Amino acid sequence: MIIGLPKEIKDNEYRVAVIPGGVRQLVDSGHEVLVQAGAGEGSGFSDEEYGWGGGRIVAENNEVWAADLVVKVKEPLSSEYDLMHPGLTLFTYLHLAAEKDLTLAMLENSVTGVAYETVEEANGSLPLLTPMSEVAGRMAVQVGAQYLEKKNGGRGKLLSGVPGVRPADVTILGAGVVGTNAAQIALGMGASVIVLDIDAERLRYLDQVLHGRLSTMSANPYNIAEAVKRADLLIGAVLVKGAKAPCLVTREMIRKMEPGSVVVDVAVDQGGCCETICPTSHSDPVYVVDGVLHYGVTNMPGAVPRTSTYALSNATLPYLMKLAEEGIEEAIKNDAVLAKGVNVYKGKVTYQAVADALDLEYTPLSSML
DSSP states (O other): OEEEEOOOOSTTOOOOSSOHHHHHHHHHTTOEEEEETTTTGGGTOOHHHHHHTTOEEESOHHHHHTSSEEEOSSOOOGGGGGGOOTTOEEEEOOOGGGOHHHHHHHHHTTOEEEEGGGOOOTTSOOTTTHHHHHHHHHHHHHHHHHHTSGGGTSOOOOTTOBTTBOOOEEEEEOOSHHHHHHHHHHHHTTOEEEEEESOHHHHHHHHHHTTTOSEEEEOOHHHHHHHHHHOSEEEEOOOOTTSOOOOOBOHHHHHTSOTTOEEEEGGGGGTOSBTTOOOBBTTBOEEEETTEEEEOBTTGGGGSHHHHHHHHHHHHHHHHHHHHHHHHHHHHHHOHHHHTTEEEETTEEOOHHHHHHHTOOBOOGGGGO
């Protein structure tokens, strides 16, 4: 199989989907890997290293996109839509529930889209989303701490406080992977932490493993409003698998936060869980609504690409090998975990939550195999 590894073009996106060692593994298995020149530079991997791995370095992105299987980190941008072609399999983060134009472009070109974020194991875990959720959850706290500084427009509060001065209040909506990692870092930095979730068992688990150092609350509208009001830093960590994030924080709640408070909505690439959140970029990451700073960068882990690339490639490579070895149809027939990742297939939407979010017709994948 011919596999394409393009250079990411999203603003300040420095990750790359496959490390040179992964390219070597693919090539040793008999596949051809086309690597766009400079694809790995942001993560510290040179073209020479990819050449050592057996990759063929090509200058133009259209050469890479002509492959049978293109593996990326982030969803294609509008300038890449014309590079898609019938028969192409795209393996990347897609977040289609919040990307109607991309979805329609993929359907029009009969592209098979296998989304990292919906590859799902039998126990409900998301093995390809987890590593980047871990990174984003940890980053959310350090980003929030940075923007709480007065010079950055914040309230001028130190997360930990100091003896005689109470710490900052951090409210985390969602107790999944992002929320858990955010809570660990916030607690480690000495903040006062509240985590809200609808899953009482998950809250009980966090209370146990974090030794009661945080407060937990049921995520009902009243509790959310109260916890948002007191937050110096609000972290949105809500996930509905493959679907648009529910709006849990209204503008009225934002208005009741203290001026200079900070919102970091990690769920922004799925539409966000705050009414006032909009996608931003690393080049222009924050804006202010009702005196509250909002951080809506949709590719947070791209800021720490060396860590993120290794973590992502470690998780995705086994599935990439399966797609390359067996081909898309056989791979998804033989692996129910991988099949959950198929969001669009042969011009049809095959993931229910995406179809519902975009008001498109849903076709079960099983009916097409």
